[in-house]
Amino acid sequence: MDVLFFFIAWAGMWVWVVRNRSSWNLLLANLLGAASGLMVGVVVEQLYVGLFGAPRPTVPSLMRTVLEILSFAAAVIGVWMLVAHRSQMEHPVLRQLLAGLCGIVAGITAIMFFAQINPPNLGM
Numbered sequence: 001m002d003v004l005f006f007f008i009a010w011a012g013m014w015v016w017v018v019r020n021r022s023s024w025n026l027l028l029a030n031l032l033g034a035a036s037g038l039m040v041g042v043v044v045e046q047l048y049v050g051l052f053g054a055p056r057p058t059v060p061s062l063m064r065t066v067l068e069i070l071s072f073a074a075a076v077i078g079v080w081m082l083v084a085h086r087s088q089m090e091h092p093v094l095r096q097l098l099a100g101l102c103g104i105v106a107g108i109t110a111i112m113f114f115a116q117i118n119p120p121n122l123g124m
Contacts, residue, residue, distance in 0.1 A: 002048045010041035042066055068114050076107035 080103030
């Protein structure tokens with residue numbers, strides 16, 4: 001039953017993103033819809049398992065991994081958009097390169113933050 005909720009949430013988010021794409025390319029909207037639908041589906045499925053249980057064993061670190069992926073993506077995209085829209089003096093290509101570099105640095109910082117909080121187990 002939890003898998004059913006996963007696929008319903010995934011498909012619903014995918015359709016919602018594609019319908020509200022405004023001026024985005026259809027291919028880009030489908031890629032972003034699939035990715036965001038996957039994240040929403042995993043969260044909905046984990047909420048269902050937490051509330052009602054599941055007949056199969058659960059993955060205990062799945063929500064932590066989802067949180068790390070979402071934090072990384074938010075840091076990269078948020079800083080990229082902030083830098084790209086605030087600085088208007090440079091050439092647009094240079095502005096996007098600078099924004100991308102700043103976004104990657106922010107994403108790496110977010111990953112290092114999570115690695116400091118809970119270091120990965122390397123089998124040692």
